Amino acid sequence: MRVGLISDVHANRPALDAVLEAMPDVDALVHAGDVVGYGPFPSDVIERFRDEGIVSIQGNHDRAVLGTFHDNFHRIPKTAAQWTTERLTDDELAYLDALPVERELAGGRLKVVHGAPGNPNTYTYPEDFSADLLGEESVLAVGHTHLQAKASFDAGTVVNPGSVGLPRDGDWRAAYAVVDLDAGTVDLRRVEYPRKETQEALAANDLPEVLIDGLEHGELVFGRAKRSVDDSVE
Structure with missing residues (x-):
């Protein structure tokens, strides 16, 4: 069985479209959380x-x-989350x-x-990838950090496919x-997408400007997912 594994789309429709177009034939498409949040196309992504x-599965931004909002949820993603809530229908929120x-x-x-088992x-x-994270499964998929990585052990493999919509690994x-x-x-794979379309939509909707820069460089200035950064940044 072949699985197309994605995570952290964050309402970035052009990025999702590019990934799905590049995806080879698979038996299932699986997402490790954060369908929405940050990005400007929440309804389009849910529809797709x-x-x-x-x-x-459900991520913290969902x-x-x-x-x-969990403890220490940063004001920038909180602003984006509230913007998203105002634009989704009851049916989309129920999804x-x-x-x-x-x-x-x-x-x-x-x-x-999404985070850890x-x-x-x-x-x-x-x-942090270790055999101790694995249970009976042969593959454990995680998201949340937006850092693409994998590690194999005798018990199986731990993998983060990285973020579709807002990579943080440069x-x-x-x-x-x-x-x-x-x-x-x-x-592990990567694909280019028309990020200018997403950046222009972020600007047109007055979403935080730092997100536009984050898409440009594959990092968020206010919240790089690294040990040296305050874990309060989500």
Whole structure:
């Protein structure tokens, strides 16, 4: 079974479109949380998820759009979340609300979480990848940090496919992964997309200017997901 693995789309429709166009033939499309938040195309992205049958879990920004802000939720993503809430229909909000926090798929061979198993708001950085994170699954997929990485152990593989909509690893290109559960392989990939379209939409909707710069450079000045940065930045 081959799975197209994505995460942290953050309402960036042009980036999602590019990833789906570049994606090879797979048996399922799976998303590790944060469908919306930050980006200017929340309704379009939810519609695309539904049309493509993308299996998703709920990320912390999805919960923020529903009105649940965890401790130390930064004012910039909070502003974007509130903007998003005002623009989504009741049906679209219900879609986000119905997403589970974790999923086990492919007969338990693939587990998908946003932060860490049992801790959805916890950052699991690449240096935190270890066999201890794995349960019965052969592949554990995480998101949240926006840092593309993988590590293999005797017990299985831990992978973050990176962020589709707002990478934070210094590479602005949309990130994704292709997982072959039968062969036991994980292939990390990137694809260019028309980021100017997203940047112009951010500006037109008066969303925080720092997000425009973040898309340009593949980093957020106010919140790089690294140990040296205050973990209060989300």
